Amino acid sequence: MPALPDGSHVTEGAGSHPDGFSRHFARAAGREFHYLRTGSGPVAVLLPAFPWSAGSLAPLAEALAGEFTVVVLDLPGCGNSHSLGGSPTLGDYAGGVAGNLGALGIDRCHLYGIETGAQVALEVAARHPERVARVVLDQLPLLEDSQRSELAERSCPRFDPSWDGAHIAAIWWWCREQSLFRPWYRPAAETRLDADEPPPAVLQRRAADVLRAGDGYGDGLRAAFAHSAAGSLGRLEVPWTLVTSPADPLTPPGGRNPAPGPHGTVIDLPPGPDRWSQLRALFDATGSADRSLQIPARTSAAGAIERGYLTTTSGQLLVRRTAGTGRPLVMLHASPTSSALLEPLMRELAGDRPVIALDTAGNGDSDPPPGDGPFDIGEFAAIVNEALDVLEVGELDLYGTHTGALIATDVALARPGIHRLILEGVTMFDDGDRPDLLPRAELLASYLPTFEPTWDGTHLLAAWHFRRAFTTYWPWFRRTRDGIRWVPMVELPAFHRGFVEVAKRLDTYHLPYRAALAYPTADRLPQVGVPTLIAAHPDDPLQAHSPEAAGLVPDGHWDALPDDITAVAALYEEFLTGP
Structure with missing residues (x-):
C-alpha cells in the first residue's frame, strides 16, 4: 500500500473550495498542519487571522493564482492544523509557520497576513528574514500596552457547551459582533465599524471555525495581544507594506501608524468589492521568491492516526490512517458526522494492521458528489471503491456503522477481495407491508x-x-x-x-x-457473499431489527455490543481473524 497521499488537484465539480484549490496535510515538528494550494509562479504564503481557517482568504488566493503559487495555511490550532499545546507565544506561532515553510521546501516567499495573522507574518519576517522576499501586513494591530491588555482580558470569552445550545448562540454573537464594533465587546456609536456585515455563509464558516478550534480558539489571539507589533516592525529588514483600513476590527480609531522608513510603505485600502484585487497589486511577481514547493514525504509514527486527502472523480476525500502491515481494515462512519468519531475504535483495532477511515462524500471534510442529487448508496459506494483503488488496497476487511454500514454493503457487493464484513446498526424501513418498521x-x-x-x-x-x-x-x-x-x-x-x-x-x-433512507436493505443483504457480523449497542435505535438483518445474510451473524470500547474491539477482532 502506498504512502498516504498528501492531496492533489481538486477535480471539476468539487464544491468545498473554489475551483482550482486543493487541500493538503503535511507534518513539521511532530504536528500535522493543513493548507490550501492553488496557482503557479513565485510562492506567496497567506496567513489568516486567528481563529479563522484558510478558507477565509480564498478570495485573495484566487486573485493571486494567475501569477503565484499560493499557499494558505491553517495556523496552529485553527482549521485542520494541530495546536501547539500549552500557552504559546507569538514567537511560538512564528516558529511553527517557519517550520511549516521548511517542511514544504519553501526557502523564500512572499508573505501576507491579515489582522492577528499579520502579527504572525511580521514575526516570521523579523526572525527569519532570509525566508521572506516581501511581507504585506493587512490591518496589523498597532496597539498601546493598555489596549493590548484589555483585549487579552476581554476578547476571548469561554464557550462551554450546554444542552440548551446557549454556547452556539454566543459563538454566533461573537463572530457577528466583530464585524460591527471595535472592539466587539464595546457596542457604541463611536466604536461602530464602517463596513458591510459579512453574509450569513461567511459567518457560518467562522462559527464552524470556532467550534472546530474548541477551548483553544483564543490561544492565538491572546498570544498576539501579548506582543507589541510596533517593536518588531521597527527592526524589520525586509520590504514591507502596511495596509490600513477604516474597517480594521482591532486597531482603535487614531491607532498608531509608523513612519515607513527605508524598507516600508503604508497605504490605506477601504473595504469594498475591489479590495482583494487592490491587495493583489501589492505583490511583486518578479521578486526573488521560490517558484515551487515540494509535497513532503510522510512517515507515520507507530499507533498514530495521520490525515490526508485522496482525489477521486467526485473531488477530495479526507482519509485517516494508522500504519501497519497486512490486510487493512477500512471503516465507514455514520452520517452526518465524520471519521473523526471513529478514532477511538481505530486505535483499539489498529494493532499490527493498517486501519483506514474515510469521511463520506458530503460529510466531514470530504467534498460532496458533483451535481445536485439525490444520490443513492451505490454512488457513495463507488466513490469509496475509487478511493480504495487510489490507495492500492487489495484484500481488506470492511466495517460500516449506520449509513456507513449500507455503503459498506454496496462496496462488498461490487468489490472483490473483501475477507470479512462488519455492519453496526442496520436500517430497515416499512414500504407498506411491514407495520412493525418505521415508514x-x-x-x-x-x-x-x-x-x-x-x-x-x-x-x-x-x-x-x-x-x-x-x-x-x-x-x-x-x-x-x-x-x-x-x-x-x-x-x-x-x-x-x-x-x-x-x-x-x-x-x-x-x-x-437521504440515500440511506431510500436504501433497499432487505433486497441487498441476501446478495452479500462474505462472512458478515451485524452488531449493535443495546441503546442503538437500530438495534431492534439488526438481528433480523443478520438473518438475511447467507453467512450472517448477530451479536449485541458491550458498552466498553475495548470489549467491542475484542469482539470485532475475534470475528475478523476468523478463517
Missing part, C-alpha cells in the same frame, strides 16, 4: 431539515436542537410518548464533538442520509 415515506418527508445560514444564526441553533432530539426521541421528529428513547443520555462533551463535525457540512449533511 420510509414519513422518514424521507420529515427526517432531513435544511439549515440555510441566517443572519442571526438561528439556523445553527436549530441544527443543535435537531441533533439533540436524536438523543431523546426516535425518530427525532416524533416527539411524543411513543417516540421516547428510554436509554442513558449521551455525555455532553461527546455530543458536542459530534455536532462540530455536523456543523462543517450543514449544506450537504443530508446527501448520504
